[in-house]
Amino acid sequence: MIQNFRLVITCLLFGAVFHSCSSQKGQTAEQPNIIYIMSDDHAYQAISAYGYGLNETPNIDRLADEGAIFTRACVTNSLCAPSRAVLLTGKHSFLNGKVDNVQSFNWDQPNFPKLFQANGYQTAMIGKIHMDGIPQGFDFSMVLPGQGNYYNPDFLIDGETVRKEGYVTEIITETALDWLKNKRNQDKPFCLLYHQKAPHREWMPAEKYYKQYTQMEFEEPATLFDDFEGRGSAAKEAEMNILKHQNWAGDSKLYPEVMEELGIEETSGWGVNAFNNNTGRMNEAQKAAWDSVYRPINEKFKKLYPAIKSDEKALMHWRYERYMQDYLACIASVDEGVGQLLDYLDESGLAENTIVVYTSDQGFYLGEHGWFDKRFMYEESLRTPLIIRYPKEIEPGTKIGNLVQNLDFAPTFLDYAGIKAPEEMQGESFRELVSGETDKFRDFVYYTYYEYPSIHMVKRHYGIATNRYKLIHFYYDIDEWEMYDLEKDPQELQNIYNDPEYTDVQKMLHEKLTEARTNYGDSDELDQKYLKAYLDHQEQ
Known part of the structure; x- marks a missing residue:
């Protein structure tokens, strides 16, 4: 089960956690x-x-x-x-x-x-x-x-x-x-x-x-x-x-x-x-x-x-x-x-x-x-x-x-x-x-990719994957969703995001995606922070 994590962890907490974990010294058999x-x-x-x-x-x-x-x-x-x-x-x-x-x-x-x-x-x-x-x-x-x-x-x-x-x-x-x-x-x-x-x-x-x-x-x-x-x-x-x-x-x-x-x-x-x-x-x-x-x-x-x-x-x-x-x-x-x-x-x-x-x-x-x-x-x-x-x-x-x-x-x-x-x-x-x-x-994993525009020009995106399905959101200069059924389409050749037969699956994946972003502490605000830093670096 994915645990909830706070976006801001103070240096004091870092130190306390590190000290606690460092107290178990010495090798055991x-x-x-x-x-x-x-x-x-x-x-x-x-x-x-x-x-x-x-x-x-x-x-x-x-x-x-x-x-x-x-x-x-x-x-x-x-x-x-x-x-x-x-x-x-x-x-x-x-x-x-x-x-x-x-x-x-x-x-x-x-x-x-x-x-x-x-x-x-x-x-x-x-x-x-x-x-x-x-x-x-x-x-x-x-x-x-x-x-x-x-x-x-x-x-x-x-x-x-x-x-x-x-x-x-x-x-x-x-x-x-x-x-x-x-x-x-x-x-x-x-x-x-x-x-x-x-x-x-x-x-x-x-x-x-x-x-x-x-x-x-x-x-x-x-x-x-x-x-x-x-x-x-x-x-x-x-x-x-x-x-x-x-x-x-x-x-x-x-x-x-x-x-x-x-x-x-x-x-x-x-x-x-x-x-x-x-x-x-x-x-x-x-x-x-x-x-x-x-x-x-x-x-x-x-x-x-x-x-x-x-x-x-x-x-x-x-x-x-x-x-x-x-x-x-x-x-x-x-x-x-x-x-x-x-x-x-x-x-x-x-x-x-x-x-x-x-x-x-x-x-x-x-x-x-x-x-x-x-x-x-x-x-x-x-x-x-x-x-x-x-x-x-x-x-x-x-x-x-x-x-x-x-x-x-x-x-x-x-x-x-x-x-x-x-x-x-x-x-x-x-x-x-x-x-x-x-x-x-x-039962699912969360993915992010940020390095755009850059070499290879792969769009910024995030998404969720289960054992069978995958939902991806491409954003920044586009706003496109892709969804794949890996059991029927392992090569990911056909986007089924708007396929009416997968309406319930799409809903389920969106719910899991929201859950992942919340529980892991991701947000649009964080993305904007890193986007600004990246673009500022590109201009230098």
């Missing part, structure tokens, strides 16, 4: 270790345990085989930084203040790692967080500034910028393993946030995987050429089409001189710069290896292009294959790192008492509706992969179809550690759900 693995933009369709057949992820699948896989896990806001803020605070974006990638995040507010520290845990964050400021709540942090880079990336270590030679996914994994093996206090339980940059745009794979994946072809999704009939203007006006909106240089890896020779104009003002900056970070050996694979791809395209330049389907096919090759190759490195970590847990005897979570900051489009990216409340971006293993409580091969959210991570982790969650946390612990002690959980 029951306190588990926690390793939270978050990749960036990893679609559930690209994990073989979900059964879509795109690729193989044997190490992530191992977690599913030995633990629980969630089929309706979702996010409160399908955007990188807001999702991470929700993870840390257990509060919706409009209460933790991080509603988009623009607003600053207030690290001074309570978060679950701070509570872990106060209760005897050693904590670390390694990898991507994509929020400004120095992370609070961690005994050790090594994070990428902003989006970070795939090759020879910079990291912020104790506020100092350090460049590390190598491939970012491998560096993050090596650092996480080094911390686990050599840096942590082995007399304390630990909580490690192990965050990969991959497979975020611009999808720069490691050498051993781009050599493999650039030779592969992938089946196109049924809705690759979606015409958006039967829906409103929001889907039609979004700028996420693989053919029309991906960058030729930065995304498809077409060399700028080849684009110039063929007369191809970049789709954005930063695509060529992205390509030059990304490849420009490579050392001589890395660049030679890259050119040995990607230059032949470019030469082959030069010969192909004159025959297909006026054929949108043929061009889309080429661009879709290029997208999948690099995106899935990036995931192969992520999966390899998961395997290395699981092997260490086995070898060190830590596996039995360590909770391992694999998830992403949201879902992602892999050509569905012709799209890449995320942001929408439609299923591919609302849903996120979620797999959790804890041998002491979770039966191997467990499947969970309940609606859990990233909002629930903080209270769930605190529950496992025996630490009382602060009242301002809005999520719910799913510990008993995943252990099989109950099959009851929330």
Whole structure:
């Protein structure tokens, strides 16, 4: 059941709650270790345990085989930084203040790692967080500034910028393993946030995987050429089409001189710069290896292009294959790192008492509706992969179809550690759900998205989803409602908002939406506050 939460919580109350929750010091025999693995933009369709057949992820699948896989896990806001803020605070974006990638995040507010520290845990964050400021709540942090880079990336270590030679996914994994093996206090339980940059745009794979994946072809999704009939203007006006909106240089890896020779104009003002900056970070050996694979791809395209330049389907096919090759190759490195970590847990005897979570900051489009990216409340971006293993409580091969959210991570982790969650946390612990002690959980989830007008031009919207139905309100420069029956229309192709057969369903969903906005503390006034802040920032 969703609890009522006040819009304004004073600093005094924050302090009182934090002090109360911090009084339970010292490790008990029951306190588990926690390793939270978050990749960036990893679609559930690209994990073989979900059964879509795109690729193989044997190490992530191992977690599913030995633990629980969630089929309706979702996010409160399908955007990188807001999702991470929700993870840390257990509060919706409009209460933790991080509603988009623009607003600053207030690290001074309570978060679950701070509570872990106060209760005897050693904590670390390694990898991507994509929020400004120095992370609070961690005994050790090594994070990428902003989006970070795939090759020879910079990291912020104790506020100092350090460049590390190598491939970012491998560096993050090596650092996480080094911390686990050599840096942590082995007399304390630990909580490690192990965050990969991959497979975020611009999808720069490691050498051993781009050599493999650039030779592969992938089946196109049924809705690759979606015409958006039967829906409103929001889907039609979004700028996420693989053919029309991906960058030729930065995304498809077409060399700028080849684009110039063929007369191809970049789709954005930063695509060529992205390509030059990304490849420009490579050392001589890395660049030679890259050119040995990607230059032949470019030469082959030069010969192909004159025959297909006026054929949108043929061009889309080429661009879709290029997208999948690099995106899935990036995931192969992520999966390899998961395997290395699981092997260490086995070898060190830590596996039995360590909770391992694999998830992403949201879902992602892999050509569905012709799209890449995320942001929408439609299923591919609302849903996120979620797999959790804890041998002491979770039966191997467990499947969970309940609606859990990233909002629930903080209270769930605190529950496992025996630490009382602060009242301002809005999520719910799913510990008993995943252990099989109950099959009851929330019957709907609430979603918001704020970053408009911006890249990809996805309209501002909020909505409610149940196990079967979905209601979405697009607003600001439009006022449109969409409703979907996921049982009859899982691809969300037909808006049934005005269908008389669904009058009662529409009424029910509106009631739940009102309930959610009231209970979670959302309002039109809050939206106007964040809209003003966003527009003011855009003008600067």
